[in-house]
Amino acid sequence: MGGDVQKDFKLIIDNEEMSNVPAPEAATKEELQRWPLFGLSVGSFLQVIAMEQQTCIMEVYLNTNNTGHFCFVEGELYDSVCGDLNGENAAMEMIAWENVRLNIKQILNTSSVDRKIDKNLMLLMMESSRRRDEVQENGEHADLEMEDVETLEDAEVVADDVERTKLDTCLNLMSKDMGDALRAASIINISAGKVLAFYNDDPDTAESFLRLTNFMKTTYSNETPFELGDHLIMDLKDQQTLVILMIGEHQWNIIFNNVKCSLGMLRNIIMPKVIRTFNEMNVG
Amino acid sequence: MNIQKVNVCMDILKKDLGEGFIASCIIMTEDGQVLVATDQANIAEATLLNDATAFIRNALKTYPAELGQYYYVDVAGTMAVLVIPFGDYQWTVTVNKKQVKLGLLLNVVLPAIINAFEDAVVS
Numbered sequence: 001m002g003g004d005v006q007k008d009f010k011l012i013i014d015n016e017e018m019s020n021v022p023a024p025e026a027a028t029k030e031e032l033q034r035w036p037l038f039g040l041s042v043g044s045f046l047q048v049i050a051m052e053q054q055t056c057i058m059e060v061y062l063n064t065n066n067t068g069h070f071c072f073v074e075g076e077l078y079d080s081v082c083g084d085l086n087g088e089n090a091a092m093e094m095i096a097w098e099n100v101r102l103n104i105k106q107i108l109n110t111s112s113v114d115r116k117i118d119k120n121l122m123l124l125m126m127e128s129s130r131r132r133d134e135v136q137e138n139g140e141h142a143d144l145e146m147e148d149v150e151t152l153e154d155a156e157v158v159a160d161d162v163e164r165t166k167l168d169t170c171l172n173l174m175s176k177d178m179g180d181a182l183r184a185a186s187i188i189n190i191s192a193g194k195v196l197a198f199y200n201d202d203p204d205t206a207e208s209f210l211r212l213t214n215f216m217k218t219t220y221s222n223e224t225p226f227e228l229g230d231h232l233i234m235d236l237k238d239q240q241t242l243v244i245l246m247i248g249e250h251q252w253n254i255i256f257n258n259v260k261c262s263l264g265m266l267r268n269i270i271m272p273k274v275i276r277t278f279n280e281m282n283v284g
Numbered sequence: 285m286n287i288q289k290v291n292v293c294m295d296i297l298k299k300d301l302g303e304g305f306i307a308s309c310i311i312m313t314e315d316g317q318v319l320v321a322t323d324q325a326n327i328a329e330a331t332l333l334n335d336a337t338a339f340i341r342n343a344l345k346t347y348p349a350e351l352g353q354y355y356y357v358d359v360a361g362t363m364a365v366l367v368i369p370f371g372d373y374q375w376t377v378t379v380n381k382k383q384v385k386l387g388l389l390l391n392v393v394l395p396a397i398i399n400a401f402e403d404a405v406v407s
Contacts, residue, residue, distance in 0.1 A: 205347045208343040215336070227361075229357070229364070232357055235353050237350040
């Protein structure tokens with residue numbers, strides 16, 4: 001990583017208030033002036049930079065022994081360094097930090113910036129969160145054995161919520177790629193008949209599409225020598241197309257404007273990317 | 285309906301799809317009776333897809349949306365079926381999806397046979 005780092009983001013740095021800020025122990029005033037931003041979590045700030053498509057270096061200060069930085073090019077996380085760690089490992093280490101101080105520097109020349117992180121930022125944040133939960137879970141394991149059945153049911157609900165969050169991430173990724181071409185989308189657990197995530201859609205529509213595929217599957221299986229494959233494509237009026245994909249335990253229903261986004265673009269570019277993300281998260 | 289022109293539609297289809305063409309069938313939507321079918325046509329499947337079209341139209345009402353010119357059903361293995369509902373008629377075209385590119389089917393073959401079939405129906 002390199003890049004020509006020259007210019008601080010003066011507008012969002014307020015050094016005047018430094019004296020009023022509670023300082024971490026053992027940090028000198030000079031040290032703190034290097035990291036004038038505070039009050040937001042690392043994750044929140046990363047999301048703002050990604051959303052604003054900034055090209056910058058975000059420096060992070062936890063304490064004198066724990067510092068590092070993230071490198072963004074047009075909102076995409078390219079690299080991170082934290083002590084001896086770099087790339088994804090460094091990013092996941094720092095995402096978990098709380099009560100940090102930050103500084104942001106603009107990168108004026110990105111020609112020498114090498115990309116070392118391919119994973120989507122949202123995925124990294126979820127993976128970091130998962131690791132943190134695992135650590136907490138291990139610590140609480142002995143206590144958990146003493147909990148009653150009701151608590152275990154609560155844990156199942158939480159697991160369900162985690163799965164929903166992951167699927168929401170997939171739909172958000174699709175929405176980001178397709179822009180306003182994406183009219184509606186939903187993801188259903190086929191065997192449970194449960195709508196897990198939806199975008200501009202409602203559970204009734206998603207369930208009616210599930211009934212449709214169940215009807216088609218049963219019809220093919222019972223009345224013909226063939227089995228239904230893994231997708232249906234329907235041309236709809238008003239320049240819309242409905243694509244239904246059956247991937248393992250999940251059914252994806254996607255309605256999009258076929259003028260703003262071609263079927264070929266959806267099938268060959270967008271869906272492979274979304275499915276790759278979906279698989280990387282080990283959903284189901 | 286001009287039967288000779290309908291047969292011409294089938295000829296266009298076979299010619300455009302080449303070895304990727306498997307079978308084709310045109311049925312009446314009202315009673316599911318077959319009007320025209322090629323040798324390999326699976327009549328049972330074509331009739332069932334007539335019911336499927338009614339099911340699809342109903343399912344789309346909840347969105348709400350209306351079915352357009354066609355729908356495409358992926359079948360496990362090498363086959364796929366293009367279904368073209370035309371009011372009183374429904375045309376099913378079974379292809380070898382390994383040999384027929386979806387883009388060719390939807391952007392080249394489909395518009396050509398829809399034009400030819402509309403001509404046959406009004407004649």
